Amino acid sequence: MTERSGTVVGPRPPTVIVDDLHVVYRVRGAGRTKEVKGGATAALARMISPRRLAGERRVHAVKGVGFVARRGETIGLIGSNGSGKSTLLRAIAGLLPAESGAVYSDGQPALLGVNAALMNDLSGERNVVLGCLAMGLSPREVRERYDEIVEFSGINDKGDFISLPMRAYSSGMAARLRFAIASAVNHDVLMIDEALATGDRAFRKRSEARIRELRAEAGTVFLVSHSLTSIRDTCARTLWLENGELVMDGPTDEVVRAYEDSAGRRSSAP
Amino acid sequence: MSRDVIPRHGALDPEVGAAELAARYGLGVSGARPSPVEYTRRLWGRRHFIAAFARARGDGQYSRAHLGRLWQVMTPLLNAAVYYLIFGLLIGTRDGVPDFIPFLVTGVFVFAFTQSSVLSGVRAVSGNLGLVRALHFPRAVLPVALTLAQLRQMLVSMAVLVVIVLLAGQVPTWSWLLVVPVLLAQSVFNAGLALVAARLGSAVSDLAQLLPFVLRTWMYASGVMYSIGNLTADAPLPVRVLLDLNPAAVYIDLTRFALIDSFTAAQLPPYAWGVAVAWAFVLGVGGFGYFWQAEGRYGRD
Structure with missing residues (x-):
């Protein structure tokens, strides 16, 4: 039969397997996460009464999602606010426990979120070095890649900003530097949560090129974005989440068209 | 097929x-948790990160202050000055303690090392959630690196301490070298304590508010500004044993024994060296294991 060790017949090997995943948030006090402020899930949270701690709410943010991501794929995630996109990514990264079901992954998926602050008191320079060391590079590798990272981020385009503390950066600059650091290493699985939205046009082009490079180097890239253009430009496959459920999973063109139709219906409804 | x-x-x-x-x-x-051996191996693999993070934290701590790193020297000195004013001059615990200034300053500095390790440990995970959520590394890196940052601060304090001890008329002897093993044992003890505090602090955010009171109580029980021996001469045996086993008191007294001539072996608690090493071992191994148990849950809501 087709069983040959190591070699793959037909589809490329999977890098992430999500099996009937349910994620339940427990929120203490005022909600901080986007999912809580969102419409449908917040209503759901109000329906489920607090169980253990006073003021603790349970939010069923991901309900029975299952899919297989393969090597070399770039997968877009779309859905309205609070549909569970970010939660799904954080569960894949192993940062949120699964209530039931499971996530299997190749290596350690890296999540690049929009709020992934590094060390704001320290200079951009130090953040580059520390970020790279934290990802497991040796000091020599860091020295080798340092210039490339700074150049890619474009931080020094308007003067010597890299030696300033990160708290002095604009949000776009900080996001660019974070992306430059995180993408300096070839991750098996890289997940990008709106992190590119704050960059300017030139940087978006650069980062899209870098994402294609990562994919060519046999990684898998997930991209959450509200910009359907950037999803169309970078992703061949798209998942559409709504209310924590997987509505559609297929080629980007089909899924985005269906999503736009549905969004159009909702906005024109009385 | x-x-x-x-x-x-x-x-x-x-x-x-x-x-x-x-x-x-x-x-x-x-997000599964690796075995303890694998975890230790990964932690070792991040040693450069630990060193760089400790250095960055040490420098970053005072980066917003105008006097900058001068505070690394000023903070312990001012601390010692406050305690000298209250306990040395006003309350007079210096009666019966020869060389009170070196005695007091040693106590203040050595206890401050443990205190600051625990305080930075309790926020090691909860205060670095951005880092924890963005990048994958063994989380034990954080409390260990922060303890290392406190050790750097302690080395500065030690230099200040040597100057004070010299000014107080002490003559350098070979026994001063005993400071090195004491500091080593205390560092391992502090790292273990920071690991425990980091896990507790990541789960119970109220702990950071509560901890200063616990630590102050601990300090007053550790003979920082008075001699435990003088105070407990008539105390019942269980109380004395308890005070003698107090790790902070043991590390303080061993440092005094190393640096101050008039502080002799007779003033050390019984089995001081054994107790110092035992505490380092118990907290070092136990704290690491305790922290490892929750690996994979850090950074979650």
């Missing part, structure tokens, strides 16, 4: 099963 059954767009095939498919391609459960 099972492989051809997997649909191209990846809805899971009920016939193969996710676990089986994962096993076939060597995928692991995301």
